[in-house]
Amino acid sequence: xxxxxxxxLMVLTLVINASPVLALDGSSGNPKNSHKNxxxxxxxxxxxxxxxxxxxxxxxxxxxxxxxxxxYGKGWKCNWGYDNTGQTCAVIKIPANAYLDxxxxxxxxxxxxxxxxxxxxxxxxxxxxxxxxxxxxxxxxxRYQQIDKACVAIQIPENAYFAENSYEKNGDxxxxxxxxxxxx
Numbered sequence: 001x002x003x004x005x006x007x008x009l010m011v012l013t014l015v016i017n018a019s020p021v022l023a024l025d026g027s028s029g030n031p032k033n034s035h036k037n038x039x040x041x042x043x044x045x046x047x048x049x050x051x052x053x054x055x056x057x058x059x060x061x062x063x064x065x066x067x068x069x070x071x072y073g074k075g076w077k078c079n080w081g082y083d084n085t086g087q088t089c090a091v092i093k094i095p096a097n098a099y100l101d102x103x104x105x106x107x108x109x110x111x112x113x114x115x116x117x118x119x120x121x122x123x124x125x126x127x128x129x130x131x132x133x134x135x136x137x138x139x140x141x142x143r144y145q146q147i148d149k150a151c152v153a154i155q156i157p158e159n160a161y162f163a164e165n166s167y168e169k170n171g172d173x174x175x176x177x178x179x180x181x182x183x184x
Contacts, residue, residue, distance in 0.1 A: 111135030
């Protein structure tokens, strides 16, 4: 009877401890596809695996993507020129007169064009105007001021002159300030 009790205890011990052993790699006590962490106090999943329920599960990297090898986020990122559409990566459609930005994540219009409903429309530059340094809008020439969508000559009254101290505010040229001439 004593032998049966001992045998029963051994069988119960094996059954209770068997399920975690199945998920281990057998050599270190860590789950498969894992390694000891850098602090030596536990384990972490290998690259391209994510910790889920004390196991390391392979990250599913979609087509046109690459693994990021970080423990946060999805574990993958779309290739240059592709956009994340949930669990897949779709090619970014670039309209005429546009290009991909330096990150390859979105498109921008060429110089002289502006985004308009998913396309790039040419900027209409009126007479006496020029394209600004960024190439995304126009400015009036000196001695002209913007009125609606036109550049109109500033009328300088007698006994006044055009001030040379124009400046930019929010991308718009503020200038043409007139000062009265005095004979003092």
